[in-house]
Amino acid sequence: MKKIKACFSATYYAPTPTASMKKLPLVAAEVQRLGYAELIDPGSIDPEILAQLHDPDYVKQFCTGEGRMACSQGWAWTPEIRNGVLAINAGQIRAAEIARKEGFAANIGQGFHHAGYSSGGGFCTFNGIALVAKQYPKIKVGVLDCDEHQGNGTADFTNRFENLYNFTIHGTSFGAPEYPRSINRELPAITNNFKLYLESLEEGFLQIQSWGIELLIYQAGADPHIDDPLNSLGMTSEQMFQRDRMVFEFIKRSKIPSFFVLAGGYQSPLETKLVPLHVQTFRAAHEVLNTNLTMLN
Numbered sequence: 001m002k003k004i005k006a007c008f009s010a011t012y013y014a015p016t017p018t019a020s021m022k023k024l025p026l027v028a029a030e031v032q033r034l035g036y037a038e039l040i041d042p043g044s045i046d047p048e049i050l051a052q053l054h055d056p057d058y059v060k061q062f063c064t065g066e067g068r069m070a071c072s073q074g075w076a077w078t079p080e081i082r083n084g085v086l087a088i089n090a091g092q093i094r095a096a097e098i099a100r101k102e103g104f105a106a107n108i109g110q111g112f113h114h115a116g117y118s119s120g121g122g123f124c125t126f127n128g129i130a131l132v133a134k135q136y137p138k139i140k141v142g143v144l145d146c147d148e149h150q151g152n153g154t155a156d157f158t159n160r161f162e163n164l165y166n167f168t169i170h171g172t173s174f175g176a177p178e179y180p181r182s183i184n185r186e187l188p189a190i191t192n193n194f195k196l197y198l199e200s201l202e203e204g205f206l207q208i209q210s211w212g213i214e215l216l217i218y219q220a221g222a223d224p225h226i227d228d229p230l231n232s233l234g235m236t237s238e239q240m241f242q243r244d245r246m247v248f249e250f251i252k253r254s255k256i257p258s259f260f261v262l263a264g265g266y267q268s269p270l271e272t273k274l275v276p277l278h279v280q281t282f283r284a285a286h287e288v289l290n291t292n293l294t295m296l297n
């Protein structure tokens with residue numbers, strides 16, 4: 001069985017107040033142990049690259065820890081968080097390279113979609129989705145954002161990068177309006193009406209195809225889960241697994257080079273409640289893509 005190439009290094013870890021960067025080594029170890037993924041160390045990103053994406057003063061404050069924007073994502077600044085965020089964003093670029101070359105990849109990182117041009121927000125420091133669009137200006141980069149929360153930072157960045165496209169299906173709005181290349185689907189609790197979620201997913205697939213997306217990022221949030229303290233969508237573990245499978249089946253069918261990332265998830269204990277939700281995304285990818293990996297090449 002072919003393994004998913006997944007970017008990760010021990011540097012991704014930081015003892016963040018939320019599960020955000022604490023959960024990453026647990027997910028990486030488990031998907032490696034289960035044989036779903038092969039881990040690839042992406043190194044660290046040059047902050048100069050991030051200064052072409054965000055306000056250079058914001059990037060400088062975050063990298064030095066000096067200035068009030070250094071903790072704008074919601075955590076007190078530490079060198080571990082700085083180093084982890086730089087490594088995770090290197091993972092975005094590396095995963096995009098692998099996806100472009102081989103069809104599919106993953107980054108066991110998170111913390112992107114609320115970050116705007118001049119500050120972080122909602123536990124997101126730099127917008128690693130927009131980063132990919134900046135790195136590949138000649139191709140259409142799209143995100144299918146399936147977090148509990150709206151990808152408002154990415155929505156704003158679609159106004160800065162003409163090749164960036166955002167389709168966000170969420171329960172909780174962060175106030176971004178729709179833009180020509182950014183679509184919102186805000187849903188009520190779907191525990192007993194999962195059809196509604198599936199319809200939005202299908203609509204997202206059609207939109208991605210009609211936009212002509214050439215590199216797709218799937219943001220597999222774990223916070224829509226019914227037991228998550230921040231959820232409103234009320235998805236069961238089984239519904240989330242079905243969500244993941246449908247997305248990977250679309251990727252396989254459409255042959256669009258793609259990679260997936262983790263996103264929100266705030267349950268504890270991490271090992272028994274949260275990590276299994278991220279691991280099942282890898283299981284879904286591994287099962288769906290391994291039925292015929294050659295069609296991705």
Ligand SMILES: [Zn+2]
Nearest residue numbers: 147148149264
């Ligand atoms: Zn979220």
